[in-house]
Amino acid sequence: xxxxxxxxxxxxxxxxxxxxHNRFTLFRLWDLPNKFNDEVGSIxxxxxxxxxxxxRQLIDSLPALEIVSSFSIGLDKVDLDYCKQRGIxxxxxxxxxxDDVADLAIGLxxxxxxxxxxxxxxxxxxxxxxxxxxxxxxxxGKKVGIVGLGRIGTAIAKRAESFNCxxxxxxxxKKPELKYKYFPNIIELASNSEILVVACSLxxxxxxxxxxxxxxxxxxxxxxxNIGRGQHVDEPELVAALVEGRLGGAGLDVFENExxxxxxxxxxxxxxxxxHIGSSTVETETDMADLVVxxxxxxxxxxxxxxxxx
Amino acid sequence: MENINVLIxxxxxxxxxxxxxxxxxxxxxxxxxxxxEFFKEYSGSIRAVAGNLHVxxxREFIDSLPALEIVASYGVGxxxxxxxxxKERGIxxxxxxxxxxNDVADLAIGLxxxxxxxxxxxxxxxxxxxxxxxxxxxxxxxxGKKVGIIGLGRIGTAIAKRAEAFNCxxxxxxxxKKPESNYKYFPSVVELASDCDILVVACPLxxxxxxxxxxxxxxxxxxxxxxxNIGRGPHIDEPELVSALVEGRIAGAGLDVFENExxxxxxxxxxxxxxxxxxVGSGTVETRNEMADLVVxxxxxxxxxxxxxxxxx
Numbered sequence: 001x002x003x004x005x006x007x008x009x010x011x012x013x014x015x016x017x018x019x020x021h022n023r024f025t026l027f028r029l030w031d032l033p034n035k036f037n038d039e040v041g042s043i044x045x046x047x048x049x050x051x052x053x054x055x056r057q058l059i060d061s062l063p064a065l066e067i068v069s070s071f072s073i074g075l076d077k078v079d080l081d082y083c084k085q086r087g088i089x090x091x092x093x094x095x096x097x098x099d100d101v102a103d104l105a106i107g108l109x110x111x112x113x114x115x116x117x118x119x120x121x122x123x124x125x126x127x128x129x130x131x132x133x134x135x136x137x138x139x140x141g142k143k144v145g146i147v148g149l150g151r152i153g154t155a156i157a158k159r160a161e162s163f164n165c166x167x168x169x170x171x172x173x174k175k176p177e178l179k180y181k182y183f184p185n186i187i188e189l190a191s192n193s194e195i196l197v198v199a200c201s202l203x204x205x206x207x208x209x210x211x212x213x214x215x216x217x218x219x220x221x222x223x224x225x226n227i228g229r230g231q232h233v234d235e236p237e238l239v240a241a242l243v244e245g246r247l248g249g250a251g252l253d254v255f256e257n258e259x260x261x262x263x264x265x266x267x268x269x270x271x272x273x274x275x276h277i278g279s280s281t282v283e284t285e286t287d288m289a290d291l292v293v294x295x296x297x298x299x300x301x302x303x304x305x306x307x308x309x310x
Numbered sequence: 311m312e313n314i315n316v317l318i319x320x321x322x323x324x325x326x327x328x329x330x331x332x333x334x335x336x337x338x339x340x341x342x343x344x345x346x347e348f349f350k351e352y353s354g355s356i357r358a359v360a361g362n363l364h365v366x367x368x369r370e371f372i373d374s375l376p377a378l379e380i381v382a383s384y385g386v387g388x389x390x391x392x393x394x395x396x397k398e399r400g401i402x403x404x405x406x407x408x409x410x411x412n413d414v415a416d417l418a419i420g421l422x423x424x425x426x427x428x429x430x431x432x433x434x435x436x437x438x439x440x441x442x443x444x445x446x447x448x449x450x451x452x453x454g455k456k457v458g459i460i461g462l463g464r465i466g467t468a469i470a471k472r473a474e475a476f477n478c479x480x481x482x483x484x485x486x487k488k489p490e491s492n493y494k495y496f497p498s499v500v501e502l503a504s505d506c507d508i509l510v511v512a513c514p515l516x517x518x519x520x521x522x523x524x525x526x527x528x529x530x531x532x533x534x535x536x537x538x539n540i541g542r543g544p545h546i547d548e549p550e551l552v553s554a555l556v557e558g559r560i561a562g563a564g565l566d567v568f569e570n571e572x573x574x575x576x577x578x579x580x581x582x583x584x585x586x587x588x589x590v591g592s593g594t595v596e597t598r599n600e601m602a603d604l605v606v607x608x609x610x611x612x613x614x615x616x617x618x619x620x621x622x623x
Contacts, residue, residue: 099453107423117430128572128588138594140412162475259441281451
């Protein structure tokens with residue numbers, strides 16, 4: 001398979017690059033702005049990420065493209081319809097990252113409610129010698145509302161249950177096999193939750209699913225956790241609500257224009273902001289990279305894809 | 311009961327003070343700058359003490375209050391109270407178990423996640439504008455890691471229940487095996503530390519458990535192991551832990567308690583693989599109020615000659 005040309009769009013993982021380089025002829029998009037035209041004919045696969053995917057322009061520039069294997073679960077950066085149209089296969093990396101993302105959601109809840117980062121700073125700044133830290137908000141027993149009850153939403157629910165939280169959710173359709181309370185309307189979910197977690201995929205329908213109305217329904221004691229996509233949230237509305245105290249707090253792993261994060265959030269001590277690290281552990285990066293490689297190997301061997309989306 | 315003198319030893323909760331004020335004649339120790347004068351005037355009439363670990367109720371303290379009948383401690387740990395001497399003197403001691411179990415267990419999991427996933431460091435990374443220059447580094451997965459718990463009481467059990475939801479295999483060490491438990495028992499802390507990835511201290515502080523985490527245990531935990539302490543600072547030989555962290559002989563630590571609070575070894579401040587918290591295990595509005603209610607409830611029960619709610623001695 002060494003003759004197969006694979007284009008990686010962004011340096012998201014050194015391990016992944018090594019694995020691809022060992023098996024295929026690897027092209028690095030960021031290294032070939034000028035030579036690009038010479039190589040295009042030999043590129044049969046694109047490995048994309050949440051940073052740089054495969055949009056129509058890229059797809060059109062690669063006449064030999066057969067497969068897009070995304071190093072992510074979210075495919076909002078891949079033009080799926082166009083791939084379908086062109087007969088290009090698409091794979092992603094579900095399951096292997098479910099636990100890490102769910103872990104981070106709980107981590108963000110605890111860091112936000114219990115002010116863990118703020119109190120760590122408090123100690124390091126020597127303030128404990130003067131006074132005890134302020135009291136914070138309990139997590140156990142709180143009402144958790146989850147938007148999107150797929151693999152990740154379900155994993156978050158399972159963890160939150162162990163903290164004696166009551167779980168409710170909103171999704172496109174009710175899941176009768178699950179015992180959690182279903183709300184057909186996201187405003188009702190927000191009104192009935194103390195912690196609202198965004199865990200659905202990003203589509204045209206879920207763009208800005210968290211808007212002013214939802215934020216108002218969540219209210220001044222409510223906390224928003226986003227481990228989905230930045231575009232799930234109307235970011236200016238969220239920032240205004242936090243600055244004005246209309247929302248109790250937020251734990252955010254994703255933003256509308258990564259890596260830009262609204263700086264008004266930086267001085268709010270009820271906000272935890274992390275740089276899209278949902279699946280960024282050594283263990284999971286390896287698992288995700290292995291899955292990308294196995295999907296490509298399966299494709300080039302004319303075997304069934306492991307995790308196809310298109 | 312307004313003529314009963316109750317001494318509160320530090321300003322730990324204004325709601326508690328209010329509740330005690332309503333029912334008793336409350337004396338606030340910290341408002342008397344001249345301690346000798348204070349004890350001279352009031353020692354003969356103080357029948358109850360409400361306090362926490364900030365002011366130890368050692369033999370000397372107890373001897374200075376000859377009329378003392380009950381110590382209602384605000385917290386679950388009572389290592390700061392000379393229990394033997396109280397028993398000898400016929401002084402009752404109560405604490406505040408159960409109401410704080412969930413908060414402390416939540417914080418243990420919070421420390422695990424913020425330490426392994428470097429949440430605080432990555433929050434600083436974003437706020438310092440560093441994300442624009444490159445992605446944050448990779449961290450360590452929590453789900454599925456082996457969690458070893460020292461002390462499988464209320465808090466240890468609550469921690470285990472939560473860690474199980476993260477698919478973690480649970481093992482433990484305690485004074486005696488718990489036959490009703492499905493978790494794996496290790497008869498020594500060193501063996502537990504060798505086996506697990508994340509070691510959590512959740513036992514009470516006694517003479518036997520002082521420095522239960524020593525050099526040997528730290529070595530057994532090793533360079534890929536993490537230590538979490540939501541018990542008491544003296545559970546750990548702190549200088550040994552500091553040098554192990556500075557030298558990279560363990561992977562990281564999440565600590566809510568220290569040997570000499572509020573002093574925290576400053577060598578730890580420049581390490582990014584540690585999370586350092588100011589003893590906030592039970593520090594939520596909800597729980598501190600419940601703890602206060604339990605302190606008041608115990609005192610009321612005592613003076614009404616009813617059974618104590620949560621007696622220790």
